[in-house]
Amino acid sequence: MGIYHRTRRYYGLLFCPQCLRGDGNAPYFRTYWRLFVMYACTRCGVYLQDRCPGCARPVIFFRVELGRKSALADKPISCCFHCGLNLAHAPAKPAPPAVLANQAELERILYEGWNEQVFYPQFYFVVLHQIIKQLINARPASMALQQAIDTETGWNPTQEDASVRKKKMPIGLLPLQVRIGVIQQAQWLLTDWPYRFVQVTKRYKVTSTPFLYAMPDAPFWYHRVVIENLYVSNGK
Ligand SMILES: [Zn+2]
Ligand SMILES: [Zn+2]
Incomplete structure (x- = not known):
């Protein structure tokens, strides 16, 4: 934590x-x-x-x-x-x-567990954690995703703390209001899986890069949807 x-x-x-x-x-x-x-x-x-x-x-x-x-x-x-x-x-x-x-x-x-497809809770939370990390980092590859979710949810973490997205910050050390907000943003993106996820990422042209970044053991149900639906770039 x-x-x-x-x-x-x-x-x-x-x-x-x-x-x-x-x-x-x-x-x-x-x-x-x-x-x-x-x-x-x-x-x-x-x-x-x-x-x-x-x-x-x-x-x-x-x-x-x-x-x-x-x-x-x-x-x-x-x-x-x-x-x-x-x-x-x-x-x-x-x-x-x-x-x-x-x-x-x-x-x-x-x-x-999450649903019939994802019976073991840890696989849901591994993905939730991955998405949260992309919502608070400063990497250019995460910007399209951040803009998409900020626009769709009407909230962004810099409203609470201007330093978020400027430096690397572990989730457990985020100011509490930021943590509460980004958890709910990531949760929102995973709701109605995979329909909302595919719809939003396509609409905002989000590539696969942030979703699979530094995640070699991505759960299959997640990896498959990302690979099959998003543009896979070579960007890191
Ligand atoms: Zn005291
Ligand atoms: Zn209580």
Whole structure:
């Protein structure tokens, strides 16, 4: 996932304040909050959060544990390692129904597989990850795809952070709002597979290059649609 707990510039571990609150005296961080495709809590209907609302530091809960011997000994694990604010009391940020529906669909895929064709969830997420990478990089070969999806979805990641698409940034280290947006863009492109994908890529003359870039083991169902429908250039 690219979480670097010790790197304060970046945000990684997410949490739902309402779930933490519901835990009462024994709050815990769900392991699925670490998955790169999780951005909302479908139980509580809110966005996950990646920083302390008090001091804006990322969530680094093991430091609270380390500090238990001393000053933070009596604090629950849900307290901010830096300022001590209890994240269980962070104000919730309600997520729109469309965002929650997208998140619920990703959860369904995690548990059940994508569809009859793609029974194993990991093959869907490998492709989702590949497309997301093309949406946030600075490579000229990705530009047509980026423009196509930005136009079709009416959103682009530079609206949230002007530095996106200017440098290489691992998905796990993207600002949360950028990550939420590009996950949904990639998810949108894969919806109604392969019809929307073929229609959009043809309309905007997107070549196969970004879709297969640095992806030697592309899943067959994906590779076949790309090769059969898109112009295959020799560009790298
Ligand atoms: Zn929750
Ligand atoms: Zn704090």
